[in-house]
Amino acid sequence: MHNNSRVGVWLISLTCNCKRDRVINTLRLVFYLLLPWLSSIGRAVDDIASSGKTKRLEFVVFPSCGRGSKPQLAESGQQLMSFSRSYPITFEWLTRLKLNSLAFGDSDVPSLINACHRLEHLSFRFCSLVKYSVLKIDAPCSRLQTLEFIGFRQCARIELISVPDLRRLECHSCLKENPPVRFGYVPQLHDIWVRPEHPGQCTPIFSNLRDVYFYNIFVECDLNWTLFILEAAPSLQKFHLSRHSCVNGSEDIDEKTNVVWEPSENLKYLNLKLLVMNGFSEEDKVMDYVRLVMERAVGLKRIELSNKHMCVKCNSLEYPRKFLVDEATKHRVSEQLTHGLSSAVKIIIG
Template sequence: MESPPPFKLGQGQDRISALPDDLLLGILERLDLREAVRAGAVSTRWRHLPHQLQRLHLNVGDFQGATLLEISDAFVGATRRLLSGCNCDCKSRRAIKTLCLTFYLSAPHLSSIGHAIEDTVSRGETERFEFELIRPSPDLIQAVSRTESGKHFMSFSRDCPVAFRWLTGLSLTSLKFRDYDFPSLIGACDKLKSLSLRSCGLVPRSAALKIDAPNSTITELVFIRCKFSQIDLVSVPKLTQLRCHRWRSKNPPLRFGYVPELQTVHIACRARTWQPPFALSACFSMNTRNLSKLCLNFGCQMIWIRPEQHPKQLTAIFSNLTDMTFWNIFPECDLSWTLFILEAAPALQKLILNRTRHSCGGTSKDSAQKTNVVWEPSKDLKHLELKLLVMIGFEEEDKVTNYIRIVMERAVGLKRITLGSHTCKECNAINLESPTTSQTDDACKHRIKEQLTRGSSSTVDIIIC
């Protein structure tokens, strides 16, 4: 066999630099943007390539400076240079497919940022265009109230209508709005798909956030540590995913109006003394009947929902629910109350429970008292569709084994049970009584399986991992 011809290099070129532009761009797009720009700065062969990137992620945190002004100047300058195009003879105009900007809410620079990207996004070739506004560290700027920051942001949205018209993603942190700001903001973002609010609120604080956007394209909403008295989703017809974590209001935190496409909901909070448990029927309605995945995270504190007195009242609402997760249940809590979901969700196929026992979580002074949840399933309950039960944080104790046996008895179509331990990377805690790979021998696994299947004709497959 003949050997391949020798690889020919130009003078001063290395083997990688000899590759064609499209392959080099493929390499640069897999790097952090800062590294890609540095690569272009050290070689004349690579110099024009950063201006040809189709995916740009600029983060103000990657820029250095002694003051907020210097950092923001550097960020705006880099944004302008990268969007201005290359100085070489290009066969075709570059189309930027992804443009994500993370920057400070620095009033003098907001208009410069908005106008710098308008020519690019208005071409209609950018598929993903996102703003993420973050709060500078206190050493960079004097304290600015969240109310003033909210006013600056709304002025930004009015001054740069073209940019906001093409936004597909918007993430905001530590802002306070007036109740009439949100209709204006959502109306200005014709193509918005994802909206994320962190530590945001309204003036006055007692006001509820109402999102009534029947013509919006929003598919994802995220609320984290927000201080709205309630989040009222009056009409968000395209919404498919929602996350609401650590709300600072009384319960219930949410009320779903017209959300016919909603499929996935994650709700997480450590309950405070002034947040009494609430029924899920206080949040969900017939407009959420396409919901398929629901996750409730209790943060190892009080269970902040109460089972419905008549769970079948939820059947029409949860008629398409297939995946249910109860996360971070404190281990002293009885588990029987979770079975209300079997009565409420006839199509349920997967049930996951996570019991957590570790010391690193801590509790605040106003944490609600942990109390047991008392509820008994109907004696004639038979569930036909449940196929998988997963328990993380399994412990070999009567309370737990009895619960699993009840599920096996009531879920007549159950195929598999998976039992696992819980470990915490923060405090290295582990459920010492749980069956883990290192401490559970075959005899122990056999004993656990025997306890679960004693007197039962079930053929369910039990996996201990």
């Protein structure tokens, strides 16, 4: 059902299994927070969710006022909270929730997360807190796996006290104070979207980081920008990079292939012990990058270089550049990398 007017906009996308009493497996609703229509949405979704057979339920929510004033956005935020309290079954079955241009009180976001027991993906786009304060998320029983803060305002800091299933965090264009995020109990977290910015701004976040993995870096992209993480994480010991351009494409991959960032001059990385690069090729920018790391990482013990990379997105084994791995090539590459350097690092090419 689709209505282009602001009076109760419903964009419904669903899949069902008609062979089994028309069970709705997936339901996606896009709507404005208009009071006359929220009860209709709540009752309809309650009927569907109460069967316990819906696997995916997603809400994409916009304020009734569009790009309104701060009081109007705060009112819309409270309408959402009231909606969640009035229809607990609906929100209990939510698996994805995308919120746009809403303002929340200090306790609203944690309450919302705890009310959505099955929530896996939560996105805030151009939302804010009503008052400038710290957002604390303590949800030890949640299933939340992805958390996005895009243009999140009026927030001094985000504290992830306990989010045990969180795997991916995206946070940008939102916070002026640093550190913007403090990590508590997030044992599953392995994917953090960050901008390459001045390491001094990132060090409070990454000061205890030991291992870093960068996946699917465009083969056309310069690599020097990745050194910002070495400067920002002084305790880093293992650094893994994979160069690959997914042949099937991905909405998660930035179209930009050249990131402009220069490493600080003469800075040494004291604790790095291992550099691993998949998608290695014998080209100037790659060779220069590896030599730069060797020059800076005074404690480096081992480098592992491979021209292979298995992409989990396109499920293909790709060779970013033609690179013949034979004994003569291995010897030549090792000599080029170590020429003029006193480093005793062990180089493994395969």
